[in-house]
Amino acid sequence: MNDIPQGAGLRVEGLSLGYDARRVIEGLDLSLPAGCVTAILGPNGCGKSTLLHALARLRPPLAGRITLEGRALASFPPRALAQKLAILPQAPLAPPGIRVADLVRRGRAPWRGLLQPWSAADATACDAAIAAVGLGPQAGDPVDALSGGQRQRAWIALVLAQSTPFLLLDEPTTWLDLAHQIEILSLLRRLNRERGITVVSVLHDLNLAARYSDRLVLLGREGLIAEGSPEAVMTEANLARAFGLAARVLPDPVSGTPMVCPL
Amino acid sequence: MTRGLSLVALLCLVSLLSLTLGEVRMPLADLWQGLTTGEGPGAMTLRVLRGPRLATALGTGAVLGLSGAVFQSLLRNPLAAPDVMGFTAGSGLAVVAALVLGLVLPMPLIAAAGGIAAALVVAVVSWRPGARDNSLTLILVGLGTGFTATGLATFLGLTLGDTMAAEARRWIAGSLAARTWSHAGQVWGIGLILALALALQVRALGLLELGPDLASGLGLRVARARNMLLATAVLLAAAGVAVAGPVPFVALMAGPLGIGLTMARRPGTRLLYAAGAGAAITAGADLLARAAVPGVQLPVGVMTGLLGAPYLLWLLSREFGKGEA
Numbered sequence: 181m182n183d184i185p186q187g188a189g190l191r192v193e194g195l196s197l198g199y200d201a202r203r204v205i206e207g208l209d210l211s212l213p214a215g216c217v218t219a220i221l222g223p224n225g226c227g228k229s230t231l232l233h234a235l236a237r238l239r240p241p242l243a244g245r246i247t248l249e250g251r252a253l254a255s256f257p258p259r260a261l262a263q264k265l266a267i268l269p270q271a272p273l274a275p276p277g278i279r280v281a282d283l284v285r286r287g288r289a290p291w292r293g294l295l296q297p298w299s300a301a302d303a304t305a306c307d308a309a310i311a312a313v314g315l316g317p318q319a320g321d322p323v324d325a326l327s328g329g330q331r332q333r334a335w336i337a338l339v340l341a342q343s344t345p346f347l348l349l350d351e352p353t354t355w356l357d358l359a360h361q362i363e364i365l366s367l368l369r370r371l372n373r374e375r376g377i378t379v380v381s382v383l384h385d386l387n388l389a390a391r392y393s394d395r396l397v398l399l400g401r402e403g404l405i406a407e408g409s410p411e412a413v414m415t416e417a418n419l420a421r422a423f424g425l426a427a428r429v430l431p432d433p434v435s436g437t438p439m440v441c442p443l
Numbered sequence: 444m445t446r447g448l449s450l451v452a453l454l455c456l457v458s459l460l461s462l463t464l465g466e467v468r469m470p471l472a473d474l475w476q477g478l479t480t481g482e483g484p485g486a487m488t489l490r491v492l493r494g495p496r497l498a499t500a501l502g503t504g505a506v507l508g509l510s511g512a513v514f515q516s517l518l519r520n521p522l523a524a525p526d527v528m529g530f531t532a533g534s535g536l537a538v539v540a541a542l543v544l545g546l547v548l549p550m551p552l553i554a555a556a557g558g559i560a561a562a563l564v565v566a567v568v569s570w571r572p573g574a575r576d577n578s579l580t581l582i583l584v585g586l587g588t589g590f591t592a593t594g595l596a597t598f599l600g601l602t603l604g605d606t607m608a609a610e611a612r613r614w615i616a617g618s619l620a621a622r623t624w625s626h627a628g629q630v631w632g633i634g635l636i637l638a639l640a641l642a643l644q645v646r647a648l649g650l651l652e653l654g655p656d657l658a659s660g661l662g663l664r665v666a667r668a669r670n671m672l673l674a675t676a677v678l679l680a681a682a683g684v685a686v687a688g689p690v691p692f693v694a695l696m697a698g699p700l701g702i703g704l705t706m707a708r709r710p711g712t713r714l715l716y717a718a719g720a721g722a723a724i725t726a727g728a729d730l731l732a733r734a735a736v737p738g739v740q741l742p743v744g745v746m747t748g749l750l751g752a753p754y755l756l757w758l759l760s761r762e763f764g765k766g767e768a
Contacts, residue, residue: 238656262662269656273519275649277708289650290662294643342661 194244222399262290287341329360498627508721511694525680528585533561617690617744692751697721
């Protein structure tokens with residue numbers, strides 16, 4: 181992970197986000213290296229999702245700049261950006277009655293010209309995406325009929341079908357029970373290890389984030405608290421600054437990663 | 444696709460009944476003779492009396508159905524339709540105003556200008572700085588805009604005098620009386636061009652259905668795609684109004700009926716079936732309007748109003764029930 185060339189990932193320089201009246205993020209500098217699983221953590225209202233939206237160019241910065249592989253994010257044509265970077269928003273809308281396979285097909289949009297018919301490459305990418313999330317047997321089912329965990333996997337299949345080297349996810353585990361949360365997080369890590377996809381997600385559960393991420397970005401109300409490996413970021417001092425939370429940090433008995441025990 | 448057959452069968456049935464039933468019953472044998480030999484009462488019915496009226500009804504219903512299905516998909520609300528939201532009333536008002544002022548312009552242009560003006564009024568009145576689009580607000584503002592346009596059109600229509608009164612009524616309530624092949628050709632011609640434009644935007648519609656953030660992440664220029672689709676839908680509705688007036692509730696009912704009959708899921712097929720359902724509703728309502736009560740020729744708009752108003756009430760009660768739950 182240390183041999184990645186400079187500028188290979190997403191870089192944020194002097195970024196300010198929010199509205200003129202209320203700036204959620206001010207003068208943020210950050211580097212999200214390619215090839216890593218990164219989790220963005222922080223208290224409610226600290227601007228985690230806002231930052232993720234800015235990284236996907238869903239929201240223009242008030243100041244500063246973001247680069248993707250050394251090129252200004254603002255300079256990408258929409259489809260070229262969508263071939264590089266996929267985002268799964270927090271509450272995407274499933275059209276009523278849509279089947280899993282039809283939902284996933286829409287992930288091919290950036291690769292298809294206006295009059296270009298459905299190609300073998302499109303079909304292969306969709307089949308692979310559905311297989312990767314383990315929804316092969318449910319491909320013909322309506323999305324409404326799936327369980328919460330399966331539904332989230334169907335959405336992940338859609339952004340996988342987009343075949344991008346960068347994948348951003350806004351709270352992909354919210355609303356899921358613990359078993360489904362682990363299912364989603366281990367799926368994301370497997371995709372990273374097997375395909376080298378750079379994964380950046382906004383997460384709430386600190387212990388799971390530490391267990392399944394290579395890097396953590398911890399935001400507080402006054403900006404960036406720390407970034408780096410889980411061990412370097414998840415310290416008692418940092419948690420106190422970010423959340424105002426008094427806690428002990430112990431090694432996780434299973435994975436050895438930092439584990440938070442609130443006092 | 445096989446489920447689409449029920450819709451095709453419905454269209455054929457409505458068309459055949461429209462040609463045979465009416466003030467004078469026209470047996471199929473006479474129609475066939477008229478079609479093949481070009482002579483006899485059947486030929487008169489096909490060429491002059493019921494043929495062009497049916498063709499106009501089918502075309503009008505199809506464009507209104509397409510328009511309604513686009514609005515319902517974009518605003519994610521079954522109440523969204525150009526008739527409920529006042530765009531067709533705006534088109535009708537523009538035509539009445541042109542009649543009063545004696546403007547000589549092509550009817551589709553006048554209707555399109557009125558529809559676009561009504562859409563702009565709805566957009567401006569419901570706009571709040573920083574607020575995200577709320578489809579129910581848009582629909583309610585549209586409902587008010589529609590009432591205002593209909594009221595103004597009625598008022599202007601009264602100034603036209605007795606000779607023009609029937610013509611004015613067409614543009615207020617919607618009527619298919621006295622339609623010729625030129626009307627049918629006009630609505631089909633403009634309708635096909637707009638349908639082609641819509642076909643090129645079907646994929647964008649499919650992405651917008653996933654919500655603006657995901658659509659944008661998939662490389663769509665969301666604002667531009669939305670505006671293009673809305674403009675196409677307003678023009679489709681105006682193309683219908685230009686020949687038949689603001690026939691109410693066809694656009695509102697067509698999409699759900701088409702989906703209900705065919706269980707279509709993909710955006711393209713849903714639009715196709717909405718067009719078919721709109722055509723069937725309009726032709727069927729026109730048949731009822733002129734043949735149900737002997738000796739009474741109601742305008743088609745009265746009949747679709749009678750059919751559509753209970754449906755609208757049912758939708759409204761369901762929508763507000765959902766809001767309270």
